[in-house]
Amino acid sequence: MYLSVDCIVFKVFCLLIFKMPIFAGHRTKCIWFLIPFSSFGQSLFLLDSRKRLKGVLMDVLWLTEEDVSAHLTMDDAISAVEKAFLDHGRGQTQMPPKSYLYFSKPEGDLRTMPAFLEGQDLAGVKIVNVHPKNPEIGLPTVMALLVLNSPKTGAPIAVMGATFLTSMRTGAAGAVAARYLARPESKVVGLVGAGVQARTQLLGLSRIFEIERVIVADRSIESAKAFAEYAKTFLDCEYQTTAGAKDACDCDILVTTTPARAPVVVKEWVKPGTHINAIGADAKGKQELESALTGSAVVVVDDMAQAVHSGEVNVPISQGVLRPEEIYAQIGEILVGKKPGRTGGANGIGGEEVTIFDSTGLGIQDVATGTVVYRRAMDAGKGIHLGFL
Amino acid sequence: MYLSVDCIVFKVFCLLIFKMPIFAGHRTKCIWFLIPFSSFGQSLFLLDSRKRLKGVLMDVLWLTEEDVSAHLTMDDAISAVEKAFLDHGRGQTQMPPKSYLYFSKPEGDLRTMPAFLEGQDLAGVKIVNVHPKNPEIGLPTVMALLVLNSPKTGAPIAVMGATFLTSMRTGAAGAVAARYLARPESKVVGLVGAGVQARTQLLGLSRIFEIERVIVADRSIESAKAFAEYAKTFLDCEYQTTAGAKDACDCDILVTTTPARAPVVVKEWVKPGTHINAIGADAKGKQELESALTGSAVVVVDDMAQAVHSGEVNVPISQGVLRPEEIYAQIGEILVGKKPGRTGGANGIGGEEVTIFDSTGLGIQDVATGTVVYRRAMDAGKGIHLGFL
Numbered sequence: 082m083y084l085s086v087d088c089i090v091f092k093v094f095c096l097l098i099f100k101m102p103i104f105a106g107h108r109t110k111c112i113w114f115l116i117p118f119s120s121f122g123q124s125l126f127l128l129d130s131r132k133r134l135k136g137v138l139m140d141v142l143w144l145t146e147e148d149v150s151a152h153l154t155m156d157d158a159i160s161a162v163e164k165a166f167l168d169h170g171r172g173q174t175q176m177p178p179k180s181y182l183y184f185s186k187p188e189g190d191l192r193t194m195p196a197f198l199e200g201q202d203l204a205g206v207k208i209v210n211v212h213p214k215n216p217e218i219g220l221p222t223v224m225a226l227l228v229l230n231s232p233k234t235g236a237p238i239a240v241m242g243a244t245f246l247t248s249m250r251t252g253a254a255g256a257v258a259a260r261y262l263a264r265p266e267s268k269v270v271g272l273v274g275a276g277v278q279a280r281t282q283l284l285g286l287s288r289i290f291e292i293e294r295v296i297v298a299d300r301s302i303e304s305a306k307a308f309a310e311y312a313k314t315f316l317d318c319e320y321q322t323t324a325g326a327k328d329a330c331d332c333d334i335l336v337t338t339t340p341a342r343a344p345v346v347v348k349e350w351v352k353p354g355t356h357i358n359a360i361g362a363d364a365k366g367k368q369e370l371e372s373a374l375t376g377s378a379v380v381v382v383d384d385m386a387q388a389v390h391s392g393e394v395n396v397p398i399s400q401g402v403l404r405p406e407e408i409y410a411q412i413g414e415i416l417v418g419k420k421p422g423r424t425g426g427a428n429g430i431g432g433e434e435v436t437i438f439d440s441t442g443l444g445i446q447d448v449a450t451g452t453v454v455y456r457r458a459m460d461a462g463k464g465i466h467l468g469f470l
Numbered sequence: 471m472y473l474s475v476d477c478i479v480f481k482v483f484c485l486l487i488f489k490m491p492i493f494a495g496h497r498t499k500c501i502w503f504l505i506p507f508s509s510f511g512q513s514l515f516l517l518d519s520r521k522r523l524k525g526v527l528m529d530v531l532w533l534t535e536e537d538v539s540a541h542l543t544m545d546d547a548i549s550a551v552e553k554a555f556l557d558h559g560r561g562q563t564q565m566p567p568k569s570y571l572y573f574s575k576p577e578g579d580l581r582t583m584p585a586f587l588e589g590q591d592l593a594g595v596k597i598v599n600v601h602p603k604n605p606e607i608g609l610p611t612v613m614a615l616l617v618l619n620s621p622k623t624g625a626p627i628a629v630m631g632a633t634f635l636t637s638m639r640t641g642a643a644g645a646v647a648a649r650y651l652a653r654p655e656s657k658v659v660g661l662v663g664a665g666v667q668a669r670t671q672l673l674g675l676s677r678i679f680e681i682e683r684v685i686v687a688d689r690s691i692e693s694a695k696a697f698a699e700y701a702k703t704f705l706d707c708e709y710q711t712t713a714g715a716k717d718a719c720d721c722d723i724l725v726t727t728t729p730a731r732a733p734v735v736v737k738e739w740v741k742p743g744t745h746i747n748a749i750g751a752d753a754k755g756k757q758e759l760e761s762a763l764t765g766s767a768v769v770v771v772d773d774m775a776q777a778v779h780s781g782e783v784n785v786p787i788s789q790g791v792l793r794p795e796e797i798y799a800q801i802g803e804i805l806v807g808k809k810p811g812r813t814g815g816a817n818g819i820g821g822e823e824v825t826i827f828d829s830t831g832l833g834i835q836d837v838a839t840g841t842v843v844y845r846r847a848m849d850a851g852k853g854i855h856l857g858f859l
Contacts, residue, residue: 139609143532145857180566182586182593184621191619193584193595197571204571206582206597208617210624218623220528224859226617226626228597232573234607235580235599237615240629242858467854468534469631470613 139236139470142455146242148464152457153246155284158253158450163416165198165449166257169384170413173200174445178386187214196444197232205229205448207243223247227451237469239455243447246454250446252281254383254412255336255358258438260289261415261422262381262430263334263356268293271332273346273369274339275299275308278360282336287316290334294319298329330355337361337369348374353433356423359393360440368396370437376402378435379409383443393439412438528625528859531844535631537853541846542635544673547642547839552805554587554838555646558773559802562589563834567775576603585833586621594618594837596632612636616840626858628844632836635843639835641670643772643801644725644747647827649678650804650811651770651819652723652745657682660721662735662758663728664688664697667749671725676705679723683708687718719744726750726758737763742822745812748782749829757785759826765791767824768798772832782828801827 144152168174175197182191189212197204209225216222227243230236259267267290272279275297286292295318299305305322312320321328329335330350336358339345348371351357357378361369375397382388389398389405397403409430410420421429423436430436458464533541557563564586571580578601586593598614605611616632619625648656656679661668664686675681684707688694694711701709710717718724719739724746728734737760740746746767750758764786771777778787778794786792798819799809810818812825819825847853 139613143856146859147857175571177569177571177582180569180582180584182564182566182584182621184586184593184624186591187622189621189624191584191586191593191595191621191624193566193569193582195569195571195580195582195597197573197580202575204573204580206580206595208584208595208619208626210619212622212624215623220623220625221859224528224623224625226629226858228615228617230580230597230599232571232578232580233576233601234604234609234613235573235578235601236609236613237597240615244859465854465856467532468536469615470535470610470633 139468141237141467141469142239142458143465143467144239144241144454144458144463146245148458149241149243149454150245152461152463153249153450153454155249155252155256155281155288157453157457158249159256159285159288161449161453162250162253162446163257164201165443165445166254166383166413167416168198168200168413169411169443169445170415170417170419171200174198176384176444178390179444184212187212189213194444194447196448198445198449201449202232203229203448203452204232205451207247207444207447209243209247227447229448229451229455239451241451241454243451246447246450247442248277248281250450251278251360251440251442252285253450254440254442254446255282255360255438256285256289257416258358258381258412258440259286259334259356261412262436262438263290264354264423264432267333267356269296269332269334270294271296271298271329271335272308273298273326273329273335273337274361275304276338278338279308279336280311282338282358282360283312284315286334286336292316292318294321296321296323296329296332298323298326300324326350334358339369340367341369342367344371345369346374347371348377351435353435355435357435357437358440359437362391362393362395362439363441364391365395367391369393372397372400372402374435375437378437379430380407380437380439381410381412381415382408382439383412383441385411387441387443388439392441393437528857530626530856530858531628531847532854532856533628533630533843533847533852535634537847538630538632538843539634541850541852542638542839542843544638544641544645544670544677546842546846547638548645548674548677550838550842551639551642551835552646553590554832554834555643555772555802556805557587557589557802558800558832558834559804559806559808560589563587565773565833568833573601576601578602583833583836585837587834587838590838591621592618592837592841593621594840596636596833596836598632598636616836618837618840618844628840630840630843632840635836635839636831637666637670639839640667640749640829640831641674642839643829643831643835644671644749644827645674645678646805647747647770647801647829648675648723648745650801651825651827652679653743653812653821656722656745658685658721658723659683660685660687660718660724661697662687662715662718662724662726663750664693665727667727668697668725669700671727671747671749672701673704675723675725681705681707683710685710685712685718685721687712687715689713715739723747728758729756730758731756733760734758735763736760737766740824742824744824746824746826747829748826751780751782751784751828752830753780754784756780758782761786761789761791763824764826767826768819769796769826769828770799770801770804771797771828772801772830774800776830776832777828781830782826
C-alpha cells in the first residue's frame with residue numbers, strides 16, 4: 082500500500098515539474114532534475130533510500146539493528162526503563178511468564194516475552210534466542226526481535242532488531258537500580274566479566290554517577306584490557322585491569338556479568354556499603370555470587386516470579402539460604418515509594434549494608450525502550466515502511 | 471545490507487549500459503532505457519518493486535498478507551497441518567500455553583503462540599490479536615503476524631502477515647479431522663455460521679470429500695446467500711441457504727463457526743453418524759454445541775490442554791457433563807494409529823456414532839503452514855528481503 086501511495090505522490094510531483102515554464106523545451110534537464118528525488122536517484126547517489134509515510138493503514142515500520150543503534154541513547158533507555166519499573170511498582174503492567182522452546186541440535190532456546198504497560202498504553206512481544214554455539218558459525222549467541230503492537234487495535238506497528246536494545250535496557254536497569262540502592266557518592270565501579278553486557282552496564286552507571294575509577298576483572302586479562310580501551314571512548318577516568326574478581330570488589334558498585342554456574346564473588350571480598358548489580362544469572366542453576374553473600378545482603382529483584390525462577394536468587398533459594406519472603410523488594414516498589422531505598426539513615430537501607438539488585442530482564446523494559454526507538458526513528462524518517470494488510 | 475548490495479549492482483549495470491556503443495552520443499535515450507530497471511522506474515510503472523537477494527547474512531523475508539495468499543493453497547495447508555498433527559501425535563512438538571495480554575480501552579487481547587516441530591526442525595511464534603471493536607474503525611477484528619525462526623541458529627528467517635494463513639490452517643485442520651472421523655462417503659455438508667472461517671472450512675472439506683450439497687445456515691439469511699454465491703467460485707454443487715441452524719444439521723458433516731456463548735446446535739437435531747467440526751469456541755465460556763451433545767459424542771480435540779481450557783469442551787467439562795478422561799483422543803493420536811478413527815467396523819468408531827472435532831488452533835499448525843508459504847515465496851522470488859544484522 083505504501084508503494085502505491087508513494088508512487089502516486091511522485092507521479093504528481095513529476096507532472097508538476099514537467100509543466101514548469103523553466104523546463105519548457107528542456108526535457109533532458111528536467112529528467113536530470115527529477116532523478117535525485119526518485120528512489121532510483123537516492124540509491125544511485127548513496128542517499129538513504131529508506132522510505133516513510135505517516136498515517137498509512139496497517140503500515141509496519143522495520144528497523145534494523147543499525148537503525149536501533151542510531152536512535153537509542155542510554156539516557157533514553159534509562160528514562161524508559163525507570164518509567165517501566167514505576168508502572169510495574171504501581172501494578173500497571175501485564176507480563177506473562179517467558180515461554181521457552183528448547184532446541185537440541187545444536188543446543189539453544191527461544192524465549193518469547195509479551196508485555197503490556199497499561200499506564201503508558203504500550204504493548205509488544207520480544208522473541209530472543211540463546212544459541213551458545215552460534216559464534217562457531219560466525220553468528221551472535223543472542224539475537225532478539227521486538228514486535229510492538231498497538232493496544233488500541235492489536236495491530237503490529239513496528240518490528241525491530243533488538244539485540245543491542247536488550248543490552249541497553251539491561252544497562253539502564255542496572256543504572257536505575259544503582260540510583261536507588263548505591264551510595265550517592267559512589268566513585269569506584271568494579272566489573273566482573275568484561276563482555277558486551279559489561280559495556281552497557283558501565284555506560285548506564287556513568288550517566289548517574291561521577292565515576293573516578295573502574296576496576297575491570299576478566300579471566301582473560303586481554304579481554305579486560307580490550308574492555309578498558311573501549312570504555313575510554315565513553316568514560317574518561319582511571320582504569321585498572323585484572324584477572325582476579327577479588328580485586329574488582331574494592332569498589333562502591335560491583336557489577337557481575339558472567340555466564341557463571343558457580344559463584345565468582347565470595348562474601349568476604351565485598352566491603353560494607355557496596356551495591357552489587359547481579360546481571361549474569363538468567364536461568365535455573367546459574368549463580369554469580371556466593372549464596373552466603375546473597376543470603377546476608379538486602380536483595381532487590383526486578384520481578385519476583387522471574388527472579389525466583391531464574392535470577393541470581395534461584396540457587397540460594399533452592400539451597401534454603403534465602404527465603405523468597407526475605408527478598409526486600411521489587412525495584413518498582415522502591416521507585417514508587419512503597420519501600421525506601423538506600424538513604425544512609427534510619428528509614429531506609431543503611432550506609433553499611435550490602436545491596437544486591439538481581440536483574441533477570443523484563444519484557445516491559447523491552448517494550449518501553451523499543452517504543453522510544455520507534456518514535457525517534459519515525460521522527461527522523463528512518464526505517465522501512467512495510468505493507469501489512 | 472541488502473540495499474547497499476542492490477545499489478552497487480545497479481551502479482555497475484548503469485556503467486556497463488553507459489559504455490555500450492549503441493548508446494554512444496545518446497545520453498538521453500540511455501537514461502530512458504535505464505529508468506525501468508531502477509526502483510524509481512518500477513514504482514513509476516507500477517511494476518513489482520519487491521526485492522530479493524539470497525545468501526545475505528541474517529536476511530529476514532517479509533511477506534504481506536497478499537504474498538501469503540498468493541503462495542498458499544488449501545492442499546498445501548492440509549498437507550502441512552496433517553504432518554504437524556502427526557508430529558504432535560508422536561510427541562515431537564513443543565507448544566507452551568498461549569500467553570495473553572488483555573486490553574480494556576477498547577476491549578481486546580493479544581495472544582502469543584510459540585511452537586517447535588522437532589521432527590521437521592521448524593520453529594516460530596504467532597502473535598495474534600482479537601479486538602471486537604476494530605471493524606468500527608475499518609480494521610479487521612483479528613490480525614496475525616507470524617515470525618519463523620531457525621531452530622539451528624535461533625535467528626528470525628521470515629515475518630509474515632498471518633491472518634489469511636490462520637483461517638487456512640484452521641480449514642485444513644477441519645479437513646484432516648473429517649478425513650479420519652467422518653464417514654468416507656459423506657456428501658452433504660451443513661454450515662452453521664457463514665463468515666470467513668466457514669469459507670476455509672468448506673474449502674478444506676471440498677479437497678477431501680465429493681460434496682454434492684451444502685446447507686448454509688446463518689442468523690442473517692443475506693450472509694448465508696452471500697456465502698453460497700462466494701462458495702460457488704471454488705465448489706460447484708447444490709447450495710441451500712437458511713436462517714435456522716436446525717436445517718443445517720440434515721447433513722453428513724456439520725461445521726460450526728460462530729462466536730456463540732450459548733449453544734446453537736442441540737443434540738436431537740444431529741443424525742447418527744454425523745461428524746461435527748466445532749471451530750468457533752476459542753475462549754473460556756464459549757460453546758456452540760449443547761452440552762448433552764458433546765457429552766454423548768465421541769470427542770476428539772487438537773490439543774488436550776488447550777481444549778480443556780478454551781475449546782468447545784470447556785463448558786461441558788465445567789458443568790460436569792463431560793470428564794476430560796472421556797475425551798476419546800487428540801487428533802494426532804488417531805493419525806499415528808494410537809487410537810482408531812471411524813472405520814465403521816468393530817475396531818474403531820462405529821458408523822452410527824456422532825463424532826466431534828474440537829479445534830482450538832495450534833501454534834504448530836501456523837509454523838508448519840507458514841513454512842510452506844516461506845518456501846514457496848522464496849522459490850518464486852517474492853517478498854521483501856530485509857537486513858537484520
